[in-house]
Amino acid sequence: MNQLIATVLQHFEEKLVLQQMIDRFRRSNQRYVLKNEIFQAFAEYCEETHKPAHFLHSSHIAHLIQYSHELLLEDDRIWLVLRPWIGSQETWAFDPGLTGCEAMSPKSMLEARDRFVDRAQSNLFEIDVTPFYENSPTINDPRNIGEGLAFLNRYLTNEVVDDRDYWLNVLFDVLHRHDYEGVPLLINDQIQSAEQLAQQIKHGIQILRSRPPEEPYESIHPDLQRMGFEPGWGNTAERAREMMELLEQMITMPQSAILEAFVARFPSVFRVASISIHGWVGQEELGRPETLGQVAYVLDQARNLDRQLQQNIELAGLKMLNIQAQVVVLTRLIPNCEGTQCALPLEKIDDTENAWILRVPFREFNPKVTDNWISRYDIWGYLETYAIDAQARLIQQMGGKPDLIIGNYSDGNLVASLMARQLNVTHCNIAHSLEKPKHLFSNLYWQDLEPQYHFSAQFTADLISMNAADFIVTSSYQEIVGSPETVGQYESYKCFTMPQLYHVINGIELFNPKFNRVSPGVDERVFFPYTNQRSTQDRDRITHLIFEQEDPTIFGKLADPQRRPLLAVSPLTAVKNLAGLVECFGRNLELQQRCNLILVTNNLRVEDAINAQEAEEIEKIHRLIDHYQLHNHIRWIGERLSNPDLGEMYRCIADRQGIFVHFARFEAFGRVLLEAMVSGLPSFVTAFGGTTEIIEDDRHGFLINPTDLQGSARKILEFLDRADADSDYWHKMSNRSIHRILDEYNWTRHTQRLLLLTKLYSFWNYVHRDSRESLLHYLDALFHLMYKPRAELILEQHQNQ
Known part of the structure; x- marks a missing residue:
């Protein structure tokens, strides 16, 4: 980067462009500018000044802009954060006249960010895990990140x-x-x-x-x-x-x-505990809307682990010793469970031999709070005592300690790390959706957001658990280190500031081999190709629901139900961007003439919204429908469908040669995409996130840019033109979708890989235990000095409610 920067500063024209961009940001009072805004400003300047195309794409300054992820303007200094390659960042400081620059330490940039929000403080606590990984093997090629095994x-x-x-x-x-309960193996x-x-x-x-x-x-x-x-x-x-x-x-x-x-x-894994705390974990009530995907993932994984463990024991010849496999999903017991099974201490998981949901209540610090569901943002004060209580109940249920503890989401992973530390058990960290990168500047403005989100406790818990884990499982490469254009979820924890609380100099070693991509599958009992044998009664009932049924939970009456259906299934959140899809459909008359838009959400009434964000999204969709007069072109089903009904819905859409559209602004992975594809639906999905690892554009499906409404509509119409011209084209894409999921995204492969990782990392830790102990002691200190005081503040607030 040093040579590139020097070349730009020595080139009169390119230096002038950079200076004028900075001046433009200053005039508009933009002091903190991110990658997209930097590139957009450069592109606009090139257009206004009639620069040739090569200047925009291949000049030295164009390359510098390509690597630029942050620009921070102070009166006496200009800060530029460059990302020359995946998983790595450099900080450079320029004088106001761009006459010179120097490479700066991460700490100096963190201090500049603190000054930007007027919360600078000297001698702030620093978190740096670098010394604890110095004697560990390191992956050199960023392309191999996620291939730890x-x-x-x-x-x-x-x-x-x-x-x-x-x-x-x-x-x-x-x-x-090696033995099992004292019996040598x-x-x-x-x-x-x-x-x-x-x-x-x-x-x-x-x-x-x-x-x-x-x-x-x-x-x-x-x-x-x-x-x-x-x-x-x-x-x-x-x-x-x-x-x-x-x-x-x-x-x-x-x-x-x-x-x-x-x-x-190697026969060493017989008992597995999977910890998922904050959501409703039940088989009939699969989580609240925001935790639905997590709960479905955990239960699907548990069923398949049970099956795989039983098979492994039999193939190893251990039936003769009466060794029994056991899988336990550990979660909260919620006394006021709103008619669900979440007050039941123990529940067998359907279609398993020995897999259970074990529910342990929070201690009753204040029954007004602990008897009810508690948001994932407010749960932190209860986790330490929960880990103690749940550990005793888990060992009692299993008849011994587990061989593997799987943590799910931030709260489950913190409890998993506490229990694994006490029991000396292998800990697998699974997050999939970390909160920090989902909320822009959430760490920088944490004090303003603290009353609602308690990010100080959560981000500290994330740092502890992801470093304490023996191995980390992700669904995609992008989850770890993103792409050349975007920072990955775990990568966002590498270097950041919590002003007046602490600086993270290095929060996670991305090139450590603990990261492994192990994609989930789909429940093939429920989600299967539309060409398979099906219940005629279910098909007729769901077809009627989609296209004709009148009900308070269904909005819209189709003028022509025979038009090709475009299906979208999603929670009502801004990031899932259903409103963007409705606007894309509303702006394009040809799409309306050829297709019907089918939306499936958990709700469609503002008064029934579970939070302000959902209410805002519902209002926005209704405004767009009215504005574009879509009442006869859209069906909005606002009710929570069971998984069997949802699976049949995908197949009914496929019966009519429909397509699936996922218009999210960002998608870490996308289980809903797997379900639609395996059902046989050609799919158009966001090009931002882990979906790009599932779909190769124009082969298994199609990637679209949800910020480009016209381009997305055009891409869908081009597919429709080809399908109309060639009667086999839709079927060809449908078959490719089906085989892509069946071949690459199945639970058998997932569980076999997960158990193999458990065995290998257990062996690795046995050989290199001493090098881990120092890290674990450091994380203990973070827990007691940083996390626990923040969690106790939340608990104190709840006790006074």
């Missing part, structure tokens, strides 16, 4: 090659200590050393090769037990031989693929 496999394999004897002894120690005390293990493995393989492949391990066990082998190798002679051969290859010629295959079969 593959990286660690290669790293461990190379270490085995470099020091074979040491790693053979480590491997022996792991096997020798894999090997027993007949094998006393790494050298003996290597020899006995050869003999064990010879014995297993002499037996019929399908012979049950139970019948071979007496012979192998005398040699030092216990159950866990496999349920048949063939599977046991395969696993022993993998171990032999690990000893003689280690390779990363062999290590992964061996670890995948």
Whole structure:
């Protein structure tokens, strides 16, 4: 960057452009300018001054503008934050006349931001996790961020090659200590050393090769037990031989693929706890609207973990020891549960063998508060005591401590980190939707937002839990480090200020291999292709609901129900941008002549809105419908549909060769997109966020820019033209959508990967425990010095209500 900046400042014309842009911002009293505004100002200047196209796109200043993410103007200094590559930022300071510049530390930029909001304070507490990751392996190529499993496999394999004897002894120690409730697995005390293990493995393989492949391990066990082998190798002679051969290859010629295959079969995960606290967690009432996706994800994951764990135990040959898998979703018990099951302490999860919802109440600091649902923004004062109470109930329910604790969202992850610390259990962090990047400048103006959102507690909790986690699971690459144009959700925690509270110099190591992309699937019992066999009764009922039924919860009567339907399913939030879709449809008469717009939300009446933001979105949509006279072109279904009904709705839209539109301003991943695509709907989705990893434009679906209403409408119309001209085109896109989801986004793959990660990171931490302990002690200090005082303030407010 130094060379690029120097070139711009030495080039008279380009320096003049930069100076005039800065002067323009000063005249308009814009002191803090973000990436989009910087680029827009540059583009407008080029247009006004008739600069050629190459100047806008390929000049030195154009490249500088491309890398610029923030511009902060002070009287005596100009600050520029550059992002030369994904996951990395540089801060540069210029004098007002642009005669010179220098690279600045992150701390100096944080201090400048504090001055911008008039809340500067000297000697502020600094959070920096850098020293605790210095001895950890580091991913060098940003393209490999999120591939922690593959990286660690290669790293461990190379270490085995470099020091074979040491790693053979480590491997022996792991096997020798491995048991289940005191019952040894894999090997027993007949094998006393790494050298003996290597020899006995050869003999064990010879014995297993002499037996019929399908012979049950139970019948071979007496012979192998005398040699030092216990159950866990496999349920048949063939599977046991395969696993022993993998171990032999690990000893003689280690390779990363062999290590992964061996670890995948290693029988070490039998009990899993998944923590999801703040939302309604029930099977009939799937969360409140804002937590619906999270609760559906948690329950789908639990069902599939139960199935996979049961299968793993059987394939490992551990049925003979009566080892039972168990999955527990740990959540709040809510006494005033509004007719749901959320006051039930224990509930079996449907279609599982041994998966449960365990509900533990908050302590009754003030029953007026704790007996009711508590917003995710207000929950922080209760989590420490909840972790203590819930841990005791969880161990009682499971009959022992879990092998894996999964945290969900910020509150669930903080509790997971506290419990994992106490129990010395592997902790997986899953956030998917972090609040900090969703609220622009939320950290900078945290004091103004504190009464409503309590961001000081939440952002501190996020820093603690994401660093404490053994591994982090995300649905997309963009969730971690965004794209060249946008900062990722986790990346937003790397360097920021909470004025007059603390500075985060480095809050998360993005190049650490703890990050892993493990995409979720869809519930294939509910969401499946429209071409599959279906209930005629359900099809007729949902078709009538979509196109004809009259009801207070349905708005609009279609003039021509046979027009091709455009379906949008979404909560009523500004970021989901349903109002933008209605305006896009309203502005384009050709779309109205060829299509009907079908909106599905949880509500359509202002008086029933759950908060001011939802009420504002409902009002906006109604105004747009009136303004563009869409009453005969739109159906707005404002009721909460069950998942089976929603699945049938997608299929009914596909019956009429409709399409799915997701017009969000940003989407971290988009489970609703998976559901629509697997049902067979060609989909038009936002190009901003993780959706770009699901869809390759014009192959599995179509990417649209929701800020470009005309361009989005044109892209939909081009698809309709091609579908009208070629009767097979819609079917071709539909089939591609279906196979994309079935092949790449399924729960079997997700759970297998999740369990493999658990085993590998558990092994990694066993080998490198000392290096983690110092980090965990540092996070303990953050909890007690920073988080706990903020949480206690919230609790004090609630006690006085």
